[in-house]
Amino acid sequence: MVRSIGILTSGGDAPGMNAAIRAVARACLNKGIEVYGIEQGFKGLYDGSFIKFDRRSTRNIINQGGTILRSARFPEFKDEEVRKVAISQLEKAGIEALVVIGGDGSYHGAMRLTEMGVNCIGIPGTIDNDIPRTEVTIGFDTALNTIVEALDRLRDTSSSHQRCTILEVMGRRCGDLAVWSGIACGVELIVTSEIGYNEEKIIECLKISKQSDKKHAIVVITEGITDVHALAKKVQAETGFETRANVLGHMQRGGRPSARDRVLASRMGIFAVELLEKGEGGKCVSVVNGHLEGLDIIETLSKPRETDFGIYEDARKIR
């Protein structure tokens, strides 16, 4: 029987992380398990920056964006000696298991700790929706809605000025934020690395839009594919559309979590504690066919994320 659990949030913050922290903490306290918040992700684990939680520690946070535990990117954690120090900090505090809330990098940290004998459960917290073997991650829904609001606003000004607007959204290597928001807002073009980047095709498509007497056009593109400001200049020069580029940036990572993210995070937090209670470490909480499952974290990370190409196909059909 696990007696003491630590929680940390790591990597890019995501709306709903606080709801997950709260659920883990409450589920532990209800079962008489001690619970510690670990500040600043794996960095705080290394520094021994632990706060003992009681019920009040997670009051009034379910509706807050960001993470009360704060987050950090801590590449030093790849070093085994650094991880040994972190494990000795856990031993000193009597913490027997960990819940790690974060994205890809955080899962790798949790996997390494699992290999070194610490029971860890990963909860997928990232706006990118890029974790293998889960249909959705905490934060994706809120970020998507933020992007939809931005695109709706851009549509107003784009159509008033009869312009082409290019919006770059986050996602790292994953185009889900672009494709979902693109469909939701009926944009002319969605560009992601899954679809592939073909500048000639983009320009051709916008030329056709312009010639067909369209008054404005919107392009949504995943970050890291091209310099959107340079693309805007080319589009303007070659299509006749006056064009502006916007980078939405960190705006899409903050904000109050949507109801869907709060519920997902709360359920995942409870599920993580139940797994640890059963003595099951080295797992991650995933949504599979709409249900929560605890999957092996090492196996999960050894597989590439399966892209749902159906949605990309649909996006093309309804353009």
Ligand code: F6P
């Ligand atoms: O992983 C979440 C994410 O927001 C990515 O979409 C983005 O590429 C990255 O984090 C930005 O990281 P940072 O805030 O460290 O610049």
